Amino acid sequence: MAKKVVPETDRRRRKPTKQGVVLTEEMIVQTALRMLHEHGREGLTVRRLGVALGADPSTLYRYFRGTDDLTLAIADELIGRAMRGWRASGDWRADLREVGLRIHTAYLNHPEAAVLTANRVSGRANEIATDEAILGILRSAGLSDPDAVRVYQAFIDLTLAFAALDAASLALPEAARAADEEVWRATYAQLSPETHPNIAATAPLLVARMNDSAYPTALGMLLDSAAATLEAG
Amino acid sequence: MAKKVVPETDRRRRKPTKQGVVLTEEMIVQTALRMLHEHGREGLTVRRLGVALGADPSTLYRYFRGTDDLTLAIADELIGRAMRGWRASGDWRADLREVGLRIHTAYLNHPEAAVLTANRVSGRANEIATDEAILGILRSAGLSDPDAVRVYQAFIDLTLAFAALDAASLALPEAARAADEEVWRATYAQLSPETHPNIAATAPLLVARMNDSAYPTALGMLLDSAAATLEAG
DNA sequence: AAAAACCGTCAACCGCGTTGGCATAAGCTG
DNA sequence: CAGCTTATGCCAACGCGGTTGACGGTTTTT
Structure with a gap:
């Protein structure tokens, strides 16, 4: 062969x-x-x-x-889809937010592929172009190179980490997914206030939040922090 | 059978x-x-x-x-190891920080298991005890139940998401790991300043940061945000 | 027109998770 | 201690997985 x-x-x-x-x-x-x-x-x-x-x-x-090589090709296609048609507006904060949400959304649109690929480095064209774009946003916003790299890393890791986490629960095989939800009703929601006062007190609130992603909140925090760095520098 | x-x-x-x-x-x-x-x-x-x-x-x-059931048992053992011997000190911020770092560290000590389990809900004893503890920290710090649940969700998702992401690169099969690092040297570090000015300008900084986790930084941001909520409330 | 390269196909290998049937030892009852 | 029940370990087998090497037809090159 x-x-x-x-x-x-x-x-x-x-x-x-x-x-x-x-x-x-x-x-x-x-x-x-x-x-x-x-x-x-x-x-x-x-x-x-x-x-x-x-x-x-x-x-x-x-x-x-082999399958690994195919996986990397899928990874690059996913990031390519996320960024297709994107253009910088010049407002660094809006741009960064949009790139993050685009990636997060694209991954959640293909949760199974996202789980498979979120932590890989493909080195292919789409991935490189995206990294170049993010660094470009931060540097032309006025951040020094060390600050740009620090924020870049936090940004891309936060985005991929949440994409992978949020995708993972969407990508669970139906049986496991049902099992996880059943665990909630059967276990968490039934705990006695005596032994687990905090869970018992907040159970309805926990259930209500269970299906929302914390990514937008976390991304907002990161952007605030970057803006503070920019003003201080 | x-x-x-x-x-x-x-x-x-x-x-x-x-x-x-x-x-x-x-x-x-x-x-x-x-x-x-x-x-x-x-x-x-x-x-x-x-x-x-x-x-x-x-x-x-x-x-x-089956294997899935075994996976959940492994998941609970992992979180059990993370929290073994932990006691609340009463300082909510220090407590939360320690719980986060404990989980992150325990997962990175078993990266392969972490990747396998970070996104599952086992409903077993150790997992429940940990959730109860986190909610307890937040509520006795004085957060309202809705705020406590919001911060709880951001905290646990952030922690597990970073644990999974950071574990994933540690857990790559040696071949894939070597390939990913090689991609860096062979591809990213060689890009021309003409076509990729931002990557070329920051390449040494990118390499230097590549093996550090952004989790502590992100966790700090989350704790700051929680503290602000507490003061405002 | 002959040679070379490409690339789709076939058959086979070995390892995987899982299951049904069976044998046997442990515990229970008296 | 004797006999019954049942938990539990073992065996053999099934179907499916990724991967490979040999083969052969088709396109491109010379």
């Missing part, structure tokens, strides 16, 4: 698939994303991806070194 | 294993944690866990309904 995958740019397509499909790296990634969305994290397997594309599973190894 | 797993409390042990080992739920969880630590996330399988315990893999299904 060939050890190397031919890079997409050098690829001269040869044979259509038995079912008549002509494959592309892009087509494979899009199909993988769709399968993740429709059938959940467990629903994406090399074999099923092959079936969905009308190709033998082993064909995919001509395009990706 | 029996549909039900006998609860640990009702269990009257009968047979030692072929290798002479007498199993316990606790022993299984501890062994699973150790295997995760030593052989990574992929290294923990039902079959290997069986071997490590000196028991047939199928025996584990007498103790857990």
Whole structure:
């Protein structure tokens, strides 16, 4: 077997698939994303991806070194979708807020893919462009390079961390998701005020907040802190 | 096959294993944690866990309904380790900070387990006790119930989100980890100032910060915000 | 027109989680 | 101590997973 995958740019397509499909790296990634969305994290397997594309599973190894390589390609597609069409307005605070919310939203639109990829560094085009954009916002706002890097790191980590956390509960297999919610009703909401006074006192409030993301609040705090740095510097 | 797993409390042990080992739920969880630590996330399988315990893999299904159930047990053990020996000092800010750092640290000590469990609700004893403790800190600090719940949610989500994010990069299989770092040297650090001025200008600073967690900073921001709420209320 | 490269397919390997049936030892009853 | 029940460990098997090596047809190159 060939050890190397031919890079997409050098690829001269040869044979259509038995079912008549002509494959592309892009087509494979899009199909993988769709399968993740429709059938959940467990629903994406090399074999099923092959079936969905009308190709033998082993064909995919001509395009990706393995599942990890495919994962990175999915990661970059996700961030690409988040930033598609974005333009800087010049208002650093509004820009940063929008980039954060775009990423958070894009990830929540594909929770299964988000869980899979939120913590990876793909080094592909879309990821690099996004980092460049964020640093550009901070530096042209007037932050020194060390401050820009500090805020950049807090910003991107906060955003990805919340995206991953919020996506994770959306991406749970239906059974686990139901189980987690059932735990709430069956366990937390039933605790005695004697043994667990604080949970018992706040149970209704806890339930009401359970499905909201704390990301916007946390992002606001970060922006406040960055603004303070800017004024002090 | 029996549909039900006998609860640990009702269990009257009968047979030692072929290798002479007498199993316990606790022993299984501890062994699973150790295997995760030593052989990574992929290294923990039902079959290997069986071997490590000196028991047939199928025996584990007498103790857990399946891998998901085992995962929840691991989750609770992790939070239990984080909080072991903790006592409230009465200074709400110091207490909250310590609880956050304890959880973050405990998770980073078992990154593979953390990635597996950070987003699950186990409803088991240690998890409930921790939530009760956090709410207790906030309410006895003087926050109203709605404020306490708001801060509680931001606090626990922030902590778990960062724990998961920071753990994830520690937990990457060695190959992927090396690949991610290589991406940095090979890609980010080599970008031309012409096409990527902001990354090029800050590359050394980015590299220097790459391995630090932004959690303590973010936690500080959250505590500041909570203190402001307290004074305003 | 011949040679080379590409790339889809086939068959196979091994490891995975899980299950049903079976054997046996532990505990209970007397 | 004898016999019954039942918990629990073990075995064999199932279907599915990722991955690989050999093969062969098709396109591109020379």
